[in-house]
Amino acid sequence: MSAGETDGGHAGREPGGHAGQESGxxxxxxVRFREYxxxxxxxxxxxxxxxxxxxxxxxxxxxxxxxxxxxxxxxYFFTGGLAAGSSMLAAGADLTGRPAMRRAxxxxxxxxxxxxxxxxxxxxGRPNRFHHMLRIAKPTSPMSMGTWIxxxxxxxxxxxxxxxxxxxxxxxxxxxxxxxxxxxxxxxxGYLAAAVAPxxxxxxxxxxxxxxxxxxxxxYPQLPFVFAGSALASASGVALLAAPLAETGPASRxxxxxxxxxxxxxxxxxxxxxxxxxxxxxxxxxxxxRAARGLTVAGAAGAVLGRRSRLVSALSGAALVAAAALTRFxxxxxGVASAKDPKYTVVPQRQRVEESTGAR
Amino acid sequence: MNRLYGPLDPAPDAGYQDPPARMGFFTDTSxxxxxxxxxxxxxxxxxxxxxxxxxxxxxxxxxxxxxxxSWRHVAFVEQPVPAGRQTPAFAxxxxxxxxxxxxxxxxxxxxxxxxxxxxxxxxxxPDSAARMAAGPEFLGMPASELPGRQPGREERTDLRWLMMxxxxxxxxxxxxxxVCPTGALFRTEFGTxxxxxxxxxxxxxxxxxxxxxxxxxxxxxxxxxxxxxxYDRIGDGMTPxxxxxxxxxxxxxxxxxxxxxxxxxRVERLHAAxxxxxxxxxxxxxxxxxxxxxxxxxxxxxxxxGLPPDPVVTTRDLPDMWKRAGVAALAMAAAVAVxxxxxxx
Ligand code: SF4
Ligand code: SF4
Numbered sequence: 049m050s051a052g053e054t055d056g057g058h059a060g061r062e063p064g065g066h067a068g069q070e071s072g073x074x075x076x077x078x079v080r081f082r083e084y085x086x087x088x089x090x091x092x093x094x095x096x097x098x099x100x101x102x103x104x105x106x107x108x109x110x111x112x113x114x115x116x117x118x119x120x121x122x123x124y125f126f127t128g129g130l131a132a133g134s135s136m137l138a139a140g141a142d143l144t145g146r147p148a149m150r151r152a153x154x155x156x157x158x159x160x161x162x163x164x165x166x167x168x169x170x171x172x173g174r175p176n177r178f179h180h181m182l183r184i185a186k187p188t189s190p191m192s193m194g195t196w197i198x199x200x201x202x203x204x205x206x207x208x209x210x211x212x213x214x215x216x217x218x219x220x221x222x223x224x225x226x227x228x229x230x231x232x233x234x235x236x237x238g239y240l241a242a243a244v245a246p247x248x249x250x251x252x253x254x255x256x257x258x259x260x261x262x263x264x265x266x267x268y269p270q271l272p273f274v275f276a277g278s279a280l281a282s283a284s285g286v287a288l289l290a291a292p293l294a295e296t297g298p299a300s301r302x303x304x305x306x307x308x309x310x311x312x313x314x315x316x317x318x319x320x321x322x323x324x325x326x327x328x329x330x331x332x333x334x335x336x337x338r339a340a341r342g343l344t345v346a347g348a349a350g351a352v353l354g355r356r357s358r359l360v361s362a363l364s365g366a367a368l369v370a371a372a373a374l375t376r377f378x379x380x381x382x383g384v385a386s387a388k389d390p391k392y393t394v395v396p397q398r399q400r401v402e403e404s405t406g407a408r
Numbered sequence: 409m410n411r412l413y414g415p416l417d418p419a420p421d422a423g424y425q426d427p428p429a430r431m432g433f434f435t436d437t438s439x440x441x442x443x444x445x446x447x448x449x450x451x452x453x454x455x456x457x458x459x460x461x462x463x464x465x466x467x468x469x470x471x472x473x474x475x476x477x478s479w480r481h482v483a484f485v486e487q488p489v490p491a492g493r494q495t496p497a498f499a500x501x502x503x504x505x506x507x508x509x510x511x512x513x514x515x516x517x518x519x520x521x522x523x524x525x526x527x528x529x530x531x532x533x534p535d536s537a538a539r540m541a542a543g544p545e546f547l548g549m550p551a552s553e554l555p556g557r558q559p560g561r562e563e564r565t566d567l568r569w570l571m572m573x574x575x576x577x578x579x580x581x582x583x584x585x586x587v588c589p590t591g592a593l594f595r596t597e598f599g600t601x602x603x604x605x606x607x608x609x610x611x612x613x614x615x616x617x618x619x620x621x622x623x624x625x626x627x628x629x630x631x632x633x634x635x636x637x638x639y640d641r642i643g644d645g646m647t648p649x650x651x652x653x654x655x656x657x658x659x660x661x662x663x664x665x666x667x668x669x670x671x672x673x674r675v676e677r678l679h680a681a682x683x684x685x686x687x688x689x690x691x692x693x694x695x696x697x698x699x700x701x702x703x704x705x706x707x708x709x710x711x712x713x714g715l716p717p718d719p720v721v722t723t724r725d726l727p728d729m730w731k732r733a734g735v736a737a738l739a740m741a742a743a744v745a746v747x748x749x750x751x752x753x
Contacts (some may be wrong), residue, residue: 106537107531109472112618112619116526126666144748171611173611246740253733254730257725258723258729259613260619268732282641357636389533390532394716397718
C-alpha cells in the first residue's frame with residue numbers, strides 16, 4: 049500500500065498505533081530505517097511523485113521548522129574546521145622542525161578562530177547575550193559542549209600564534225624575557241590546541257546531526273568523517289599555499305588522506321541513505337557538493353603530482369581550502385532543504401510505521 | 409545525565425523531589441468546532457504579538473502553523489467524506505464532487521509574514537495537499553472546474569471538516585530542551601517544557617531540533633518562543649487560557665494520567681458509534697518521544713494535520729553520534745601522526 053492511499057489503512061490498525069512499538073528490545077529507528085532501505089534496494093529509489101512516494105501532508109507544508117541559522121553557521125563550520133586542522137599541522141610542523149609551515153598554520157588557526165568567534169556571535173538572535181552559553185555545561189547539547197571545547201581550543205591556538213612574534217622581539221629587557229619564554233609557551237599551547245582540535249573539527253557534525261532535520265540526522269554516522277576529512281584537507285591546503293616546498297611533504301600526504309576520508313564519507317551521505325540522500329544531490333546543495341568534490345579531487349591530485357612545483361602546490365592548496373568551504377555550505381543547504389520539504393519527514397516515518405504495524 | 413529515551417516521569421528525572429502530578433492537555437479534535445477561541449485566549453493572556461491579516465486559502469485556517477507568535481494553531485482540513493452517519497447533505501442537488509482537493513492544491517504556495525523565523529514556509533507539494541483533502545477515498549488529481557460544472561454528480565460526496573487545535577507537545581523527551589545550550593529551556597515541576605525569555609540568547613538550536621516543528625524565533629527580539637502550558641496560571645491552580653476558553657472542551661487540561669484514561673474511553677465510544685477512524689496521537693509513553701504531555705485524538709493520519717507520523721527525539725541517538733565523532737577524531741589524529749612521522753621528512 050502506498051503512503052498516499054489510506055483507506056483500509058485504518059481498518060486493520062489499532063487506533064493510535066502510530067508509534068511503531070515493537071515488543072522486546074528496540075533497535076534504534078535509524079538502524080531499522082537503514083535496514084529497510086537496504087531491503088528495498090539502495091540508492092535513488094523511485095522519484096518523489098511515482099507511486100510508492102505518494103504521501104499526505106497539511107497543505108504540502110513542511111512539518112519541521114527549518115534551521116534559522118544564517119550563512120554564519122556553515123561559514124563557521126568551515127573556519128572552525130580550518131582552525132582545528134591547522135593547529136594539528138602546526139603541532140606536527142613544530143615537532144618535526146618545519147618552522148615556516150608551523151608559522152603559517154598557527155597564524156591560519158588564529159585567524160580562522162577569530163572569524164569563527166565573529167560568526168558564532170553574529171548569528172545569535174541576541175548577540176549581546178553570547179555569554180549565556182557559559183552559564184552551564186550540558187552534555188545533551190552539542191552546542192554547549194562545543195562552547196567549552198572552543199573555550200579550551202581558542203586561547204591555546206591564540207597563544208601558539210602569538211608565540212610566532214618571538215623572533216621579532218628585542219633581545220633585552222622584559223620583552224627579551226618574553227622572547228625566550230614565548231617559544232616554550234607556544235609549543236605547549238600548540239600541543240594543547242592540537243589535542244583538542246579533533247573535537248573542534250568533529251563536534252559540529254554532531255551538532256547538526258542532533259536535530260530533527262532528516263538529511264542531517266540520518267547522516268550522523270558519516271558526517272563527522274566528512275567534517276574531519278574536510279578540516280584536514282583545508283588545513284593542508286593552507287600549508288601548501290603558504291609554506292615552502294621543502295616543508296610541505298606531510299601536508300601533501302595529509303591532503304590526500306583528508307580528501308579520501310571526506311570523499312568516501314560524503315559519497316555515502318549523498319547516496320546511501322535512500323530518500324533522505326536526495327536533497328544532497330538536488331538544487332543548490334547538489335551544485336555546491338559537486339563543485340566541492342571536483343575541487344577536492346583536483347586539489348588532492350595536484351598536491352601529490354605537483355609536489356615539486358611551488359605554483360601547482362599553491363593552486364592545489366587553494367582548491368582544497370575552497371572545497372572545504374563548499375562542502376560545509378552544501379551539507380548545510382542539503383539539510384535545510386530536507387527540513388523544508390514534508391516529504392523527507394513523512395515518507396521515512398510512514399515507512400517505519402507501515403513496517404512495524406505490518407510486522408505485528 | 410538525564411535519560412534520553414523510553415517511558416519516564418520527566419519532573420523527577422529533572423531533579424524535582426516530590427513534584428506535583430504531571431499536567432497536560434488532551435485535545436479531542438472530534439468535538440472541535442474551529443472557533444479559534446484558544447488561539448485568541450492564548451494571545452491575550454500571554455501577550456503574544458499578532459500578525460498581518462491574510463487569507464491563506466487553507467480552508468478557514470489563516471494562521472497556517474504554530475510559530476513564535478501563535479502558540480495554539482487551529483488546523484482546518486476539508487475532505488469529501490460523510491461525517492459519521494448523517495444523511496448526505498447534498499442529496500439530490502447538482503453539485504458534483506467537492507472542490508476541496510483543488511482548493512487545497514491551490515493553497516499550497518500561500519504564506520504570510522508571521523513576524524517570526526522560519527515562520528510559515530510555503531508548501532512544495534500541491535499533489536500532496538490534494539491527497540490530504542481527498543479524504544480516505546483517493547479522488548485523483550484536483551480539477552480546476554467549479555464543482556457544479558463537472559459531470560458525474562452521481563459520485564458526489566459530502567464534506568467533512570477536520571479541525572484540530574495544535575500546540576507544543578511538552579514531550580517527555582523534549583529535543584528542544586535537550587539541545588538548548590544556555591539552559592533557557594527547562595523542565596517545570598509539572599513536567600512541562602518552558603523557555604525562560606531572560607536567558608534565551610536566540611542561538612536557534614531548539615528550532616530544528618523539535619520533531620514537531622513547534623518552536624520558532626521571533627524576528628523583533630531574536631528569541632525563541634512557544635507554549636508555556638500557562639506556567640504562570642497552572643502554578644496558581646488555574647486552567648491554561650486555551651482550555652479555559654474552549655467552548656466545547658475539545659481542549660482538556662489535567663493530570664496526564666487522568667487524561668490518558670479519559671482519552672482511551674473516548675476512543676472506545678467513538679469506535680462503538682461507528683467513527684472507526686478515531687485514534688490517539690502522542691498518548692503512548694512507548695513512542696519515540698516517550699509520550700507527549702499534550703496529546704490528541706485524531707480522525708485521520710497525523711500528517712494530514714501537519715503532524716509527523718512517527719517522531720523520534722533526536723537525542724536518542726546522541727551517544728552513538730558522539731561515538732562516531734570520537735572515531736572520526738581518532739582517525740584525524742592518526743592521519744596527522746602518520747603524515748608527519750610515518751615517513752622520513
Ligand atoms: S520538542 Fe517541540 S513539541 Fe516537544 S516540548 Fe520542545 S517545542 Fe514542544
Ligand atoms: S534559541 Fe534560546 S531556547 Fe532555543 S536553544 Fe537557543 S538559547 Fe535555548
